[in-house]
Amino acid sequence: MTEERTSALILSGRFHLTNEQRQIYQLRKGLELDGFLRHMVYTAQPMALVPVSDFHVGAAGVNADGEVFLGVNIEFVGASFAQTVHAEQFLITLSRTYSSSPIVKIAVSAPPCGHCRQFLNEFDTEGKLEMLIGDEPPVPMSVLLPRAFGPSDLKVTEPFYSDPPEPLVEDDLDEAARRAALHSYVPYSGTRAGISVRTKSGKVFFGAALENAAYNPALPPLQAAIASAYAAGHHPDQITEVVLCQEEGGLINYEPQLRDLALSLSESVSFRTIYL
Structure with missing residues (x-):
């Protein structure tokens, strides 16, 4: 090659x-x-x-x-x-x-x-x-x-890798975000969270929250979704819609920081939150 x-x-x-x-x-x-x-x-x-x-x-x-x-x-x-x-x-x-x-x-x-x-x-x-x-x-x-x-060290035994989410039949942002949240790895806070994004071409991608024993090296779900979109050839500035799905009343609230990140991609990005 x-x-x-x-x-x-x-x-x-x-x-x-x-x-x-x-x-x-x-x-x-x-x-x-x-x-x-x-x-x-x-x-x-x-x-x-x-x-x-x-x-x-x-x-x-x-x-x-x-x-x-x-x-x-x-x-x-x-x-x-x-x-x-x-x-x-x-x-x-x-x-x-x-x-x-x-x-x-x-x-x-x-x-x-x-x-x-x-x-x-x-x-x-x-x-x-x-x-x-x-x-x-x-x-x-x-x-x-x-x-x-x-x-x-924190007595966590949950495996990091698990069966990946089933592919979406339709480009449903809410369902994609929900599936991502259910696929998250959050043994420390227990606050499941996932994000779906839609690009200008209409394609939908999602990402799950990945926590870490040291907390700060965790990967938030929007960054995971951006990586999935970019891996498929879609630049972050092509994202037009973002849906966050997270536990209601959880110990972690992703909305403030991820809304700010979404708006840094484009001021016209639509951002909304739904709950499990």
């Missing part, structure tokens, strides 16, 4: 390769798995949306079933740094949307920040996740994050 064809796949919204597709493309490139993941990282990296830092990060991960997922970092003008989507977060939320199989190896263009190491530790509690940083030899997460604080 030529560099041009690989780039075209990503530009057309192919941030997810099935095991069969991965094997075909990997064979065409004549690369071992590690080399293929590194290749996909550098192909995806230019797709990062970084109007603030201009620091492009790419990531590629493979799950236990051989599927490959890509990720890039996304920054938002007019929003706080806390709203940023890290490339590793992008990859993980995308993998969780499509599969119940955990990611077992990740290649990244730069060393993962502390925020991302903690985020990855949520499902990799034994530190066995293998990281490929640039062209360096593989290193386990147990080396990158020694003596990690994780779910077991």
